Amino acid sequence: MKIVDEYFGCDVFSTSAMQKYLPHAVYKQMIGVIEKGQELPREIADIVANAMKDWAMDKGATHYTHWFQPMTGITAEKHDAFITPTGPNSVISDFRGKELIKGEPDASSFPSGGLRATFEARGYTAWDPTSFAFVKDKTLYIPTLFCSYDGSALDKKTPLLRSIDALNKAAVRLYNIMGHNIKNITVTVGPEQEYFLIDKEMYKKRLDLMVTGRTLFGTDPVKGQELDDHYFGNIEERVKAYMEEVDEELWKLGVYAKTEHKEVAPCQFEIAPVYSPVNLANDQNQITMEILQKVANHHGLVCLLHEKPFAGVNGSGKHNNWSFSTDKGENMLEPGDSPKDNIRFLITLVAIIKAVDEYQDLLRVSVATAGNDHRLGGHEAPPAIISIYLGEELTAILEAIEKGDEYIDTINKKLELGVSALPPISRDSTDRNRTSPFAFTGNKFEFRMLGSAINISCPNTILNTIVAEEMTQFADELECYSEEELNDAIIRLIRKTIKEHKRIIFSGNGYSPEWRKEALSRGLLELKNTAETLPHYTDPKNLALFEKHNVYTPNELHARENILLTNYYQVIEIEAKTMSYMLRKQILPAVFEYESKLATIIQTKKSSGITSPMEEKLLFNINTPLEIVNKHLEKLEELIQKSHSGAREAANFAANELLPLMDAIRALTDTIENNVSKNDWPIPDYNDMLFGSIL
Template sequence: MTNVPQIFGSMVFNDKVMQERLPKTTYKGLKKTVENGEQLDISVANVVANAMKDWAVELGCTHYTHWFQPMTGVTAEKHDSFIQPGGDGVIMEFSGKELIKGEPDASSFPSGGIRATFEARGYTTWDPTSPAFVRDSTLYIPTAFCSYTGEVLDKKTPLLRSMEKLSQEAVKVLKLLGKDVKRVTTTVGPEQEYFLIDKEMYDKRPDLIYTGRTLFGAMAPKGQELEDHYFGSIKTRVAAYMRDLDEELWKLGVLAKTKHNEVAPSQHELAPIFSTSNIATDHNELTMELMKKVAERHGLVCLLHEKPFKGVNGSGKHNNWSISTDTGENLLDPGKAPEDNIQFQLFLAAIIKAVDEYQDLLRITVASAGNDHRLGANEAPPAIISMYLGDDLGALVESIINGTEYRSHAKLKMETGVDALPTFRKDNSDRNRTSPFAFTGNKFEFRALGSSLNIACPNYMLNTMVAEELSGFYEKLNGETDIYTAVKALVKETLTAHQRIIFNGDNYTDEWVEEAARRGLCNYKSLPDAMEHYIDKKNIDLFVKHGIVSEQEIHARYEIELEHYSKQLNIEALSMLEMAKRDITPAVITFINELAQTVSFKKQASPFMSCYAEESLLKSLSEELEAFVKKTDELEAAVKNAADYSGENLEHAKYFRNTVFALMEELRAVGDEMETEMPSKYWPYPSYGEILFGV
């Protein structure tokens, strides 16, 4: 059996390893950088680099890499060996300079116009707050990424800046409340959903290979309607995969905790224990990469697309976010008497105000071509951002707004009616699976993230929004002599002004859509609709004020996201055209020809022999094929016409969404209908039934 405590973190240059291998003065200097954000001395870096290299070489490493998160949506790495000329051969060396700085080609990554092709130089710089690790005989060093002129080109740097800013503002507020706190950290536990399918099936589906989702595919006779897959018994092959994945993650210090079957066939979930936001981000990127690599060992493919199969639930990622102090206090813990806990009320009010005022940013940060399929599809939260507080906390908020007395309800004892079963206390509120942003005890669960998303983006926006509100609270409270009375008044004022964002009901109903519109809440149904508001003045002012990203960097990110969206839909459309023209149309023609020959032979054999079945099917397929070819031509023309909008990214993206994507849906509908009428031996691709139930 695996000795988990022994292997956990065995491939990580963690605190235990540093204490063993670093001189005390070096260790203390590094810890000051990690814990207090102090500048790192080069002499400390040199000693750390040498110790890190020795440790990595002992684990079989010959190379190191600066591992970073550019705006591509995936991680990047360039591998360099430790070798240096020495005498007649080589020696293994690694300096502090090499640890601190790397030089990837910045012009080859998305920059939104910040870097021209001839301006190649960029820098990666070591993030000492996230430990290095060994993987595939290489030392991985987590880093940030910027251009030669200092512009931020990655997803991690804004996150690190936002964590610092939130800490600064929260500490100021806590000191007003009499708390001796030096640092506040945000923590995240991202639940990761994914699909596992057989590699042999995957290799026969060009749409999955090119785009990560099926562009054609009729529903199987059975989907998720029996609700028998959710939390069901895990199949042997999948269990073996999950076991291997857990072990690989544990070696890298990832706190993989929970695994189970999800709602759709072949869909599963992995959930970790929470970590600080930047480490959780690194770990989630590692998790997604390892999910794919470990799947290969088992003859499987891991799909992280938000909607790989039409007609069954897609995959999301639940972002469990909270705030804690360096003294170990969770600032989102209501305590036993939340009505008397003004600290909790103040931080809750800041978050409610932030989500209301910047609901557009939260929607923008989860917008993607893949996630557009999920949001509002009764399998994920809708595109309308709202907050769920639960009955108990919701009642507290109402009592504060209305000035009425409130006492929290004691946790009720659950009686099962079976003497042999133990009794237990139930929670004060239920969970709302339909809410995008739900309070779940001592944290908020942001449920709208897509499964492939880098969680740095929603978390840096969330951190910055809350930092802004805490900054405003501090300005209002600073200098007040009766801080308790001032806080109570500020909380009431804030909750009264922003109660529209709170909704404890069913987010899936048409009534809520109408009610949300009456409340003035945003309802952006696609990435182009949402992204249009990213560069609104209030959003630019927010990020610039707190030094998270500059106005130029905001515009760059705006252009990158729109361009990526258009490129993704263009690839999907081209893949669809290739499948339609090269495979589906010829396959249907072949079967129609054979069917026509059968009708002809039967009529020649006997004029009285019935050909009703063959002729009916022949007529139906012929008509569908004609419509399919016409739709193919329309889609092809639309893709060519998209070049007319290429100079303006927003209009380009809207064209792809409103015109190209709409035609893709029409083409698919005809293709899927033909699949249901064709013999399986003629259809060129594995069916949904074969893919979803083949593992």
């Protein structure tokens, strides 16, 4: 039996592997590069590259690749062999520093949003030494950034690293003004990953699942999640074997896969890691999604990462547990035991509250996708309206501070006006509110709006940047006060911020109609779909924010808006084409054949003098919606051919014309499915996929 401790991270070029393969002096320099962000000295680049190659080849690697995250949202790689010709029929294994540090993949076919023209194919990948290289499938994977010839970021990772720098700079400045000797902060994230598993043979019979990731047709199963019997239930042998292989693969790659269990919906599961630095967490979540899908194939299964593969049951999200700590190991979102630490906690807390309130639009932008639109607000995920849940105790403390009242907690500890006696707040002092988009859960914030397929870089880039902005504003305000005046100034700032931004705090049921009315009366934004949301990316205040903190240039932001709007339209257009194909090629022919059988039965009975009211009613129940489906289908096919003048127009067209018509076609087709015999229905139904898939 394998012992995890002995092989964990064995396929990662970790610090221990570096220590073994690098000369001691070079190893020390590499630690400085990794931990302190120092630039890799050119004179040691060849030494590091050669050591990395030797280590990888000892692991069986024959190739290397610069592994990057373009604006497709998934990863990209181009493999090169470790060979250099030495003669007509001979080679040596070689890998140089210049090959490690920079690559030149063809950038012409990646989304750029206008940052470069199609004929400008040159793009660069640059090694990111803060994320460890690893070996997978006989290839050395080198995490890299991806940029255009002029240096514009063409990926999701470069802005994330920039945002980490921005938050680090702002937080260190603010905390040191307050008298804390802090050198740097580390942002940590733990993304909880939900997914579905279904049988591979059934998947192959559903073109909609194969092409779009979700079912475009399908009536409700006879049993859904009503009994709450799937959640945390006993894991079937086939799934358990799958999970064991997933864990082993992830552990070899240094991914801290910790928790796994059944989720709410049938065939739905979750895997959650231990928290790690956000850059590493981002890369490891991409690895996790890849491994989940790859290993499923070994077990005759398919892993579905779409946010809503099945209508009528819960979809899949990815809860983003976000916090940051100092170089001393102090979590800034965990109250301390001293008044000084508690004031630091409160200033951090209100900075985040202010950030979420002022940049609701950006947080909604960060999770806006065609797939996630089906999930948000569906009684399985937070609503599309942003709010913060703090729990009763913290909410009461902030209310007391705002009013200048004393606060007495459950064990009679008073909170004086000066905040000097803030009572200890236990890690589990807050309950969990699954309807809250942004919930404080003891020592971190859980951003619950992310869809399961999303790359977590964008939500965390935005979180880091907006909090950096508020901390910068706080530092600007506080730096002019003397040491004697500072404490009172901080308390005034905390009180003022609570008063101005308390509208974003809500502890109730986010699903209730009453909350929607109240939220709108508070002036909170309701951005219902992706087409409506994404144009806020380039609002003037947001362009200024990102440029100020050197996270995105205005051109990079406009490009991202264009890319994401275009992607939204294209996803829905592909769904519309798939719906048309399945109706024309599979569903309608099967329905016509079944109608023919019914008509034959009716005619046979009629010629024998027997009435057939049941068959006639069944035929009527099929043919009536069928006529409407045919008309709608013709209209859908006309709409698919329509051209658009720009990305915004196309996205709005998809949201307001294509999707409603597709929803109407689906509802009618599902009615027909309910009246057609199972043997005559041409594709696996929900009962097949959700209950006959994984046993």
